[in-house]
Amino acid sequence: MKFGGTSVADADRIRSAARRAIQTRQAGHQVVMVVSAMGDTTDRLMDLAGQINADPPKRELDQLLATGEQVTISLVAMALEAMGAKAISLTAGQIGLVTDDIHTKARIKSIDVRRIREQLEAGRIVIVAGFQGVTENGAVTTLGRGGSNVSLVAIAAALKADVCENYTDVDGIYTADPRIVPTARKIDRISYDEMLELASLGAGVLQNRAVEFAKKYNVPIHVRSSLNSRKGTLIVTETGPMERIVVSGAALKSSLARVTLRNVPNRPGVAARIFHTLANAHVVVDDIIQTIDESRRATVSFTVDLADLADARKVVATICKMQGCRAIFEDHLAKVSAVGVGMRVHTGVAERMFSALAKASINIQNITTSEIKISCLIDRGQGKKALRVVHDAFHLGRSPKGAKKTRRKK
DSSP states (O other), X not given: OEEOGGGGSSHHHHHHHHHHHHHHHHTTOOOEEEEOOXXXXXXXXXXXXXXHOSSOOHHHHXXXXXXXXXXXHHHHHHXXXXXXXXXXEEOXXXXXXXXXXXXXXXXXEEEOOHHHHHHHHTTOEEXXXXXXXXXXXXXXXXXXTTHHHHHHHXXXXXXXXXXXXXXXXXXXXXXXXXXXXXXXXXXXXXXXXXXXXXXXXXXXXXXXXXXXHHHHHTOOEEEEESSSOOOOEEEEOOOGGGGGSSOOEEEEEXXXXXXXXXXXXXXXXXXXXHHHHXXXXXXXXXXXXXXXXXXXXXXXXXXXXXXXXXXXXXXXHHHHHHHTOEEEEEEEEEEEEEEOGGGGTOOOHHXXXXXXXXXXXXXXXXXXXXXXXXXXXXXXXXXXXXXXXXXXXXXXXXXXXXXXXXXXXX
């Protein structure tokens, strides 16, 4: 059971999370809780770090940010003990969750669940700090934004858990962000591949690495609200009926930057060296486009998260010196996407999306596709409008059953 920041934001919500864990324990299950930092703690710590140092060392940033979860695990354990349940709180280091040494974006290498199993067998509810790990040398690391979800699925997979529940402040996965699209509808079941695309394209409920873990180890995830007992959304292996729904959801990635390298030498190996340099600096690159101009020189464009733009600028300065090219940086972009496994067997999806954006006077700057998604790069100022337009274009506010009835009437 994982409880996000809003689900443990204050003493009352911590007690509510504790009661859920006790109810699950009384139903005959062993329980592991993975918890995030309380409320906006991580944001406040980031802001404080920025006041002290405009460019804080990433190792020290991890050391600071990991304290948020350590506060929560202790308070949850205290709440459980106050309610008569046996409990123990453990940091990621105490359960042997080992990561690589890429600070602020660490990836899990291994988990030793023996200590968790010992405590479960002793009848305790185990509370584990999400979002964090340790290197083989004992340095504290963090897993990036949404990293508690990665912790949840990785621990569930290592324990071969029967149920993996992600408690949040929404009722499940929606066809779009309901804060932007009022007609968004909760999805009952969604495939790993669809959820992976939505998560990587801006849907904020789950981090894409958490979904990757779930798919790899076949861990079904139940995303549900911590505020009620209703069923949420099940993220599971794809089934045949899922292909009947052409588009399952729409997503908006609202903070993107584009880097364009002009006058790049057009010869074998240059692109490899450019992206090798970026990878060595741990700059995560998204869409890539290369074109050749009349002088037979190349133009290479790629997008990065706005938060990574400062790091990208430093690396690109080195690349430009190496390759004799020049760089252009744009920091005002967003990406709107439509996702659905049904795209594999249905035609006309791209035309409908492009037409809807055109009618809304939204200019498309770049297009990328896969088997199950279509994404358009647009101006950030039109991002929210574009999300609503795409959502409406595919009638995602209707239930799938209702959509079928409408087609028969036509």
